[in-house]
Amino acid sequence: MRNKVVLIILIYFISAACAQGAAWPFAKKGKIKLTEARELYAKHDYDGAIVKLKDFLVEGTVKRREKRAYLLMGDCYEKLGRLDSALNTYVEGVELNPKNKELLTRLAALYERTDLTQNSIETYRRILELDDEDADAVLGLARGYAEEGFFSKAQQYYKMFFDLKPKNIKSYFYEYALVYYKQRNYNAALFHIGLSLEAYKNQYKNNFLAAQISRDMGNKENAAKFLDAALAAENNYEAVMTKALWAVQDGDYASALKIADGALAEDPADRLALYIRYMVFARQGKNKEARKYLEKITAQDNDGFIRRVALVNLNANI
Amino acid sequence: MKKIFLIVFAFAALPGFAYDAGRQDALLRDFLWKEFINTPKEQRAKVGLALSAGGTRGFAHVGVLEVLENAGAPVDMLTGTSMGAVVGSGYAAGLPVSRLWEIGNSIRLGTVSKDLGATGMMKLFIGGKLPSSKNFEAFLEETLQGKNIEDLNIPFACPAMDIKTGEKILFTSGPAALAVRASMNLPGIFEPVEYRQRQLVDGGVVDYLPVDAVRNLGARYVIASLPLQDYSGVVPKTVAAYLLRIGDIRGAILTEEAVAKANFVIRIKVSNIEVLDFNKLPAAAELGIRETYRVLPMLQDDLIIFNIKYREHEK
Numbered sequence: 001m002r003n004k005v006v007l008i009i010l011i012y013f014i015s016a017a018c019a020q021g022a023a024w025p026f027a028k029k030g031k032i033k034l035t036e037a038r039e040l041y042a043k044h045d046y047d048g049a050i051v052k053l054k055d056f057l058v059e060g061t062v063k064r065r066e067k068r069a070y071l072l073m074g075d076c077y078e079k080l081g082r083l084d085s086a087l088n089t090y091v092e093g094v095e096l097n098p099k100n101k102e103l104l105t106r107l108a109a110l111y112e113r114t115d116l117t118q119n120s121i122e123t124y125r126r127i128l129e130l131d132d133e134d135a136d137a138v139l140g141l142a143r144g145y146a147e148e149g150f151f152s153k154a155q156q157y158y159k160m161f162f163d164l165k166p167k168n169i170k171s172y173f174y175e176y177a178l179v180y181y182k183q184r185n186y187n188a189a190l191f192h193i194g195l196s197l198e199a200y201k202n203q204y205k206n207n208f209l210a211a212q213i214s215r216d217m218g219n220k221e222n223a224a225k226f227l228d229a230a231l232a233a234e235n236n237y238e239a240v241m242t243k244a245l246w247a248v249q250d251g252d253y254a255s256a257l258k259i260a261d262g263a264l265a266e267d268p269a270d271r272l273a274l275y276i277r278y279m280v281f282a283r284q285g286k287n288k289e290a291r292k293y294l295e296k297i298t299a300q301d302n303d304g305f306i307r308r309v310a311l312v313n314l315n316a317n318i
Numbered sequence: 319m320k321k322i323f324l325i326v327f328a329f330a331a332l333p334g335f336a337y338d339a340g341r342q343d344a345l346l347r348d349f350l351w352k353e354f355i356n357t358p359k360e361q362r363a364k365v366g367l368a369l370s371a372g373g374t375r376g377f378a379h380v381g382v383l384e385v386l387e388n389a390g391a392p393v394d395m396l397t398g399t400s401m402g403a404v405v406g407s408g409y410a411a412g413l414p415v416s417r418l419w420e421i422g423n424s425i426r427l428g429t430v431s432k433d434l435g436a437t438g439m440m441k442l443f444i445g446g447k448l449p450s451s452k453n454f455e456a457f458l459e460e461t462l463q464g465k466n467i468e469d470l471n472i473p474f475a476c477p478a479m480d481i482k483t484g485e486k487i488l489f490t491s492g493p494a495a496l497a498v499r500a501s502m503n504l505p506g507i508f509e510p511v512e513y514r515q516r517q518l519v520d521g522g523v524v525d526y527l528p529v530d531a532v533r534n535l536g537a538r539y540v541i542a543s544l545p546l547q548d549y550s551g552v553v554p555k556t557v558a559a560y561l562l563r564i565g566d567i568r569g570a571i572l573t574e575e576a577v578a579k580a581n582f583v584i585r586i587k588v589s590n591i592e593v594l595d596f597n598k599l600p601a602a603a604e605l606g607i608r609e610t611y612r613v614l615p616m617l618q619d620d621l622i623i624f625n626i627k628y629r630e631h632e633k
Contacts, residue, residue: 118608149385149611150604152416183388216352238345245349272342305343305619309350312623316630 034069046076065096067103074106083114101130108140117147135164139172146175151183170199174206181209186217204234211239215246237263244276253280271297271306278310347615350622355390363628364394365621366537368529368580369402370544371502371522371569373562375588376401377422377599378545381606382584384415386541389614391621395473395535397528399521402543403476403501404458407494410474411462421461422599429457448509451499455511458495467494475531476501477521481510486524488531506561526569527576539624541617542580543610544573545602548589581624582617584610 037052053073057064070093077086090107097103104127111120121144127137142157158176162169177192193210200206211226223246230239244259257280263273274293281290297310354362367386369379379402386393398406408418467474468491475490478500489497500511500518510517525531529540547566554560577583586609591598 148608149388149614150607151388152384152419184390238341241342241345245345249349249353270342271339272346275346302339304339306346308619309346309623309626312626316626 034066037069037072041072041076044079046079049073049076067093067097067100070097070103071106074110078110083110086110087114099130101127101134104130105134105136108137112140112144117144120144121148133164135161138164142179143175146179146182149182151179154179155183170196173199174203174209177209177213181213181216184216186213189213190217202229202233204230204236204239207233208236208239208242211242220246220250241272241276244273248276248279248283251283253284256280269300271300271302271304271310275306275310278313282313344615347618347622351389351618354622354625355392357625359392359394361629362392363538363621363625364536365392365539365541366532366535367393367396367406368527368532368540368542368576369396369398369406370527370542370573371400371402371520371566372545372547372588373401373504373566374595374598375545375547375586375591375602375605377405377602378586378588378606378609379405379543380415380418380422380603381608382543382586382610383409383418384603385607385610385614387415389618391541391617393472395532395537397475397477397531397535398501399477399525399528400502400504402528403498403521407458407462407467407470407474407476407498410470410472411465411494412471413461419600419603422603425457425599426596429454448507451503451508451511454502455495455499458498462494462498465494467491467497470494473535475528475535477525477528477531478503478511478518479505479521479524480516481505481519482517484524486521487516487518488525488528490535504562505565520565522569523565525576527573527580529576529579533579538628539621540580540582542577542583543586543606544577544583545586545588545606546570547591548587582620584613584617586610 033052033056037049037056040046040049040052050073053069053076057066057069057073070089074086074089074093077083077089087107087110090103090110093103094100094107104123108120108123108127111117111123121141124137124140124144127134128141131137138157138161142154142161144154145151145157146154155176158172158179161172162176173192173196177189177196180186180189180192190210190213193206193213196203196206197210207226207230211223211230214220214226215223227239227243227246230236231243240259241263244256244263247253247256247259256276260273260276260280263270264277267273274297278290278293278297281287281293291314294310294314297307298314300307367382369382370376372378379398383393383405393409396406396410398404405418408421409415462470467489474494475488476497478487478489478497479485480487487500489501496511496513500513501521503511503519505519505523508519510519512518521528527542527544529542532540547570554563584606586606588602588605591602
């Protein structure tokens with residue numbers, strides 16, 4: 001009996017050693033391919049690296065669960081701008097390694113970059129199931145929900161993110177303020193954009209948002225001040241035309257006309273500038289003059305909002 | 319003045335200064351939208367909101383309300399059927415959207431009826447007595463602070479049906495809690511609500527999407543919220559589930575006429591949520607947010623243009 005037991009154990013060890021011995025050359029060969037792929041990646045030969053990685057990942061008909069290879073291959077595709085292939089690589093990697101945070105994070109971030117917001121939200125949620133303190137996933141969810149218009153939820157995740165990373169939050173105050181602004185919670189929006197301005201005083205987007213918030217709160221003076229600061233930081237069409245629109249609203253028609261003329265000098269078909277001219281004359285009761293601009297807009301070949309609104313005004317009794 | 323010259327000069331300094339037409343549209347939309355929502359109520363078209371029936375997936379209306387509120391869209395009057403009545407009455411009573419979310423997170427079938435347990439089932443099988451939704455009325459009474467419909471902050475109405483005559487009964491006054499309970503009192507599932515010699519059941523059978531009702535309250539522009547079921551993913555497992563689905567499909571088919579009368583319809587496609595799947599209320603609301611936010615610029619465009627025509631007409 002004892003001899004039989006010894007024999008069985010011996011057979012077991014011999015078989016295991018044989019199996020390992022048989023697999024060993026393949027494993028070694030695979031490892032070489034992975035190393036070669038890394039070397040090619042380092043030399044920026046991403047196509048070459050992908051060929052090696054494909055060989056490495058499929059051994060016969062069996063796919064390896066090698067997460068490092070999926071990460072590297074996804075990265076190569078991203079570097080080449082082949083985002084669809086990168087997505088497929090990460091999706092496959094995640095299918096084979098469903099609990100790998102690094103692969104999930106790459107996948108979620110790529111979903112986010114390619115505007116597949118719902119997928120990114122779902123993937124970030126999976127990351128949080130694995131680690132409820134993953135700050136990147138929390139921030140990803142905040143941004144995803146903000147993108148989808150779910151601002152109350154976005155706000156909750158921003159708060160969570162700030163709790164998780166209290167030392168590095170200054171650069172996120174702009175987007176946090178924007179979430180409040182989109183909820184028309186102007187006091188909180190102004191407070192947070194103020195914090196953002198403390199850190200980045202001369203940044204266009206901070207000043208432009210501060211201008212919008214101030215204007216919506218009825219503080220025209222501050223709005224004008226921030227808008228000028230935004231324009232000083234960057235000559236942005238959005239800010240210039242906003243200035244013209246506000247001038248129309250405030251009855252400062254001369255300023256509105258000058259700005260619109262500047263835009264029309266650059267592009268005679270600028271529909272917004274034409275509409276501003278229309279509004280200036282219509283609001284002064286100069287309907288005949290106003291009508292000319294509506295005709296110019298409606299003669300254009302497009303079906304955008306400005307043309308449609310011009311058409312309605314044209315058909316109305318103006 | 320000097321600044322304006324600087325800005326004009328700046329155009330020349332910008333490379334091409336070409337601007338995407340979509341962004342130009344967005345700038346003007348934002349400007350005209352703010353002018354519209356800041357116009358006194360008397361000087362603009364009155365906006366009504368009609369919230370459809372649809373059981374659990376009707377909770378998508380909460381998402382619709384959240385997006386509209388964030389955008390500052392006026393809701394001058396509102397009507398709702400069944401779950402639309404529950405959500406609509408809460409909003410009309412002045413509950414913040416955040417409170418509606420809380421309700422969605424806490425409400426369960428047991429909140430609607432305490433007869434759905436073993437005792438209730440005994441009553442049904444031995445006494446042939448349907449479960450009562452009285453429990454829900456008590457919940458609504460507390461939520462709506464015992465108000466009458468005519469005392470709500472926003473004009474409100476909700477339809478129910480008299481099971482004896484098949485007539486539509488439109489509640490525009492009286493106890494809000496009772497009216498809302500009647501409006502979502504699923505026929506064949508809960509016993510009818512007795513009110514002034516009438517036996518009232520869910521209004522979804524006769525007025526699934528109450529567009530006419532909100533027009534009668536004075537709305538000139540009607541936004542309809544209609545969560546539609548994508549049935550492909552769920553097969554009913556019980557007789558009751560089959561009956562609920564049949565009622566639901568029939569009600570949805572009857573919405574075509576109402577849809578045609580609305581100015582703007584927010585169609586929310588909801589899948590994998592059955593009529594009484596109360597655990598999925600927040601998921602339905604989330605779908606409401608997503609779809610409403612997606613169509614928001616289109617709604618804003620349409621409402622701005624409608625208001626221009628309306629003001630011209632009213633001159």
